[in-house]
Amino acid sequence: MEARNSQPVTIVGAGIVGICCALSLLEKGFPVRLIDRDEPGSGASNGNAGVISPWSCVPQSMPDLWKNIPKLLFDRDGPVSIIPSHFPRFLPWLLRFLLAGRARRVAAISDAMSVLTRQNVDMYRCHLAGTGQENLLRDSWYIFVSRNSEFDFPDSLGWRLRRKVGAPMLKIDRSELNDIEPALSKEYQSAILIKGQARAVSPGRISSVLAEKVKSLGGTIIRCAVHRISPDLQGKWLIQTDNGEELTQCLVVAAGAWSARLLAPLNIKIPLEAERGYHVAFPDPGVTLNNSIADMDMYVVSSSMEEGLRTAGTAEFAELDATPNYKRAKMLVHQTKNMIPDLNTDEPDFWMGIRPSFPDSLPCIGEVKGYPGLIVAFGHSHYGLGMAPMTGWLAAEIASGGKPDVDMVPYDIHRFSS
Ligand SMILES: Cc1cc2nc3c(=O)[nH]c(=O)nc-3n(C[C@H](O)[C@H](O)[C@H](O)COP(=O)(O)OP(=O)(O)OC[C@H]3O[C@@H](n4cnc5c(N)ncnc54)[C@H](O)[C@@H]3O)c2cc1C
Numbered sequence: 001m002e003a004r005n006s007q008p009v010t011i012v013g014a015g016i017v018g019i020c021c022a023l024s025l026l027e028k029g030f031p032v033r034l035i036d037r038d039e040p041g042s043g044a045s046n047g048n049a050g051v052i053s054p055w056s057c058v059p060q061s062m063p064d065l066w067k068n069i070p071k072l073l074f075d076r077d078g079p080v081s082i083i084p085s086h087f088p089r090f091l092p093w094l095l096r097f098l099l100a101g102r103a104r105r106v107a108a109i110s111d112a113m114s115v116l117t118r119q120n121v122d123m124y125r126c127h128l129a130g131t132g133q134e135n136l137l138r139d140s141w142y143i144f145v146s147r148n149s150e151f152d153f154p155d156s157l158g159w160r161l162r163r164k165v166g167a168p169m170l171k172i173d174r175s176e177l178n179d180i181e182p183a184l185s186k187e188y189q190s191a192i193l194i195k196g197q198a199r200a201v202s203p204g205r206i207s208s209v210l211a212e213k214v215k216s217l218g219g220t221i222i223r224c225a226v227h228r229i230s231p232d233l234q235g236k237w238l239i240q241t242d243n244g245e246e247l248t249q250c251l252v253v254a255a256g257a258w259s260a261r262l263l264a265p266l267n268i269k270i271p272l273e274a275e276r277g278y279h280v281a282f283p284d285p286g287v288t289l290n291n292s293i294a295d296m297d298m299y300v301v302s303s304s305m306e307e308g309l310r311t312a313g314t315a316e317f318a319e320l321d322a323t324p325n326y327k328r329a330k331m332l333v334h335q336t337k338n339m340i341p342d343l344n345t346d347e348p349d350f351w352m353g354i355r356p357s358f359p360d361s362l363p364c365i366g367e368v369k370g371y372p373g374l375i376v377a378f379g380h381s382h383y384g385l386g387m388a389p390m391t392g393w394l395a396a397e398i399a400s401g402g403k404p405d406v407d408m409v410p411y412d413i414h415r416f417s418s
Pocket of ligand 1: 035041044045046048049226227254313354356379380386
């Protein structure tokens with residue numbers, strides 16, 4: 001991309017990804033307009049599990065996963081579900097997902113994930129510096145717990161990938177687990193602890209605090225829906241919104257799960273799924289967790305947050321506009337009670353958010369070939385909170401005509417056409 005410093009940039013989507021793009025662009029001196037139809041950070045970026053791990057390098061699709069597919073798909077109370085009417089549209093994505101789980105692909109995907117995550121804690125600290133809300137990010141361990149004493153540490157591929165990127169991990173016994181997390185059930189037989197990461201004590205507030213920082217640095221935040229984007233004859237981008245039309249030299253699409261819809265009229269077809277997740281938050285839990293806790297039997301993550309003790313998880317594939325199915329969130333109540341027996345479960349709060357998910361667990365980042373001035377930054381699936389700062393930095397580098405010292409091929413939006 002030609003150097004375009006100081007040309008205004010418009011970003012569609014003020015989730016954590018769009019906000020981090022805005023901050024990095026402002027740091028480089030670009031005037032920034034950030035457009036969202038809702039409050040900043042009220043999409044998937046609001047209700048997630050708050051895990052910010054520099055060691056997030058294990059893709060969702062792994063070599064042996066196919067063996068579990070029938071059980072995962074047909075267990076109605078299991079961690080994965082598909083709305084039946086969505087199945088025909090979901091099938092091609094599932095096939096691509098399984099192909100992404102071949103051992104050779106997994107190694108390459110893991111490397112590309114690691115590029116986006118390994119500096120995330122430091123980058124968040126820089127973004128939060130000076131906001132007065134630096135303690136929204138806490139140093140944390142990530143503790144994986146299981147009722148199964150045969151929990152496959154340290155040899156399985158996922159742990160080997162984490163070890164390769166230097167994750168400081170150790171296995172701890174039941175009494176050590178009890179010392180670190182006394183609120184957890186005594187039924188857990190084994191636990192693996194990963195050090196050196198962080199957790200958000202309110203992912204939603206991180207977004208709103210950083211959105212305020214965007215404004216304080218001179219950025220503009222506009223609340224309106226974008227209906228259409230198209231290139232105009234002068235090489236600019238025309239954005240049609242509720243508020244009318246505007247032109248911009250450079251446009252960043254960071255609209256999470258809704259991004260494919262904006263790109264479809266440009267004949268850009270991509271396998272982006274709406275992978276819905278849910279959380280339950282207990283506002284008066286009566287107990288505290290000191291770290292992020294992943295229950296490996298139920299595939300959920302719990303953490304103490306400002307809004308209460310939150311358990312987040314489940315993957316539900318559905319049409320983008322399908323009504324939430326809060327039964328999935330209600331399942332999390334008894335799962336959390338099983339994890340934390342003394343938990344006060346009164347007045348639980350339920351939430352649904354949509355992960356923007358590609359079959360290979362990687363986002364699309366970069367300028368779109370054939371469309372100068374159009375940059376994409378979306379598709380972060382389960383890892384968007386952790387990958388947002390680096391995504392923002394890359395988007396800003398590309399907008400300024402720089403060539404990031406990173407192999408961008410794994411994030412190419414055209415990678416699915418071959
Ligand atoms: C249950 C759950 C747990 C998770 N846990 C973690 C975790 O622990 N760690 C982690 O790293 N990640 C986690 N994730 C994933 C993470 O939350 C997402 O990857 C991330 O929030 C995606 O951010 P985003 O900015 O791309 O999307 P969003 O936050 O969804 O933002 C997209 C924004 O675009 C706006 N928008 C869309 N279309 C338009 C339009 N046409 N006009 C105007 N505005 C528009 C929307 O209003 C929205 O605000 C979790 C996700 C879920 C659901």
